[in-house]
Amino acid sequence: MKWRGRRSSDNVRKVGSGGGMRTAGALGGGGLIIMLVLSLLMGGNPLDVLMNNPQVSPGQTQTTEYQSRNEEEKELEEFLSVVLADTEDVWTEIFASHGAEYRKPSLVLYQDRVNSGCGAASSNMGPFYCGADETVYIDVAFAHDLRTTFDAAGDFPFAYVLAHEVGHHVQLLTGQLEKVQSMRNQSNYNNEMVKLELQADYYAGVVAHYMQNKGYLDKGDVQEGMAAAAGVGDDRIMEMQGGRANPDNFQHGSSEQRQRWFLRGFEYGDLENGNTFSVRDAQDL
Numbered sequence: 001m002k003w004r005g006r007r008s009s010d011n012v013r014k015v016g017s018g019g020g021m022r023t024a025g026a027l028g029g030g031g032l033i034i035m036l037v038l039s040l041l042m043g044g045n046p047l048d049v050l051m052n053n054p055q056v057s058p059g060q061t062q063t064t065e066y067q068s069r070n071e072e073e074k075e076l077e078e079f080l081s082v083v084l085a086d087t088e089d090v091w092t093e094i095f096a097s098h099g100a101e102y103r104k105p106s107l108v109l110y111q112d113r114v115n116s117g118c119g120a121a122s123s124n125m126g127p128f129y130c131g132a133d134e135t136v137y138i139d140v141a142f143a144h145d146l147r148t149t150f151d152a153a154g155d156f157p158f159a160y161v162l163a164h165e166v167g168h169h170v171q172l173l174t175g176q177l178e179k180v181q182s183m184r185n186q187s188n189y190n191n192e193m194v195k196l197e198l199q200a201d202y203y204a205g206v207v208a209h210y211m212q213n214k215g216y217l218d219k220g221d222v223q224e225g226m227a228a229a230a231g232v233g234d235d236r237i238m239e240m241q242g243g244r245a246n247p248d249n250f251q252h253g254s255s256e257q258r259q260r261w262f263l264r265g266f267e268y269g270d271l272e273n274g275n276t277f278s279v280r281d282a283q284d285l
């Protein structure tokens with residue numbers, strides 16, 4: 001993928017686990033609990049309160065920057081900043097074509113562990129999207145894991161992973177994410193989660209479609225993306241209420257489904273053809 005010398009996003013933060021961590025935990029965690037208690041007392045919907053309250057962004061109060069440990073990490077940071085800028089461009093354009101405004105998400109890169117707006121996270125969680133602070137979290141060591149564990153060669157798999165997480169942010173903006181998460185106590189929740197995941201794969205394909213049109217893709221990038229779609233299992237959408245990760249071991253769809261929906265997004269490059277919620281059973285997707 002051609003990425004050197006291109007625009008990088010302003011919405012990336014490198015968050016260390018230094019002194020700022022404790023402060024952030026105290027402010028963020030306490031703030032979250034107070035907001036929840038208040039909203040429960042007032043009979044409101046805690047999700048709305050959390051999502052609309054600008055103070056509930058613990059990630060932003062962690063100001064300590066980590067030091068990149070090696071060239072591979074530095075390169076990944078730069079690469080992901082450029083890919084995030086690409087996602088900003090494509091979704092701003094698509095939302096505008098629907099008369100809507102795209103609110104850009106943040107990307108927090110961290111080492112080992114981090115306090116997100118959805119609670120504390122450690123590196124073994126893999127990349128995740130937190131709706132409460134509209135932020136994608138990626139442990140920079142994931143680069144290494146991705147190469148070794150999933151046998152994903154090349155650079156495009158990292159672009160795919162980020163574009164997939166940004167896809168969950170798009171789902172937040174369209175209201176789809178909240179719709180599904182509100183069903184978490186229902187028996188068909190996992191079924192709906194698979195639809196959400198395959199739609200995020202489709203959205204990753206939409207970003208690849210845009211990159212292709214701009215001439216950013218190298219030969220083989222789409223194949224790399226497909227391999228990543230098949231092999232990267234376990235990202236997480238964190239609970240919006242904060243405090244804990246999604247406890248459900250939800251499915252992401254089969255490898256074949258994930259590849260197919262990524263390719264479909266790559267082919268169409270729009271929002272319309274990514275409706276994975278048009279069928280009742282996710283197995284039919």
Ligand SMILES: [Zn+2]
Nearest residue numbers: 197200235236
């Ligand atoms: Zn996902």
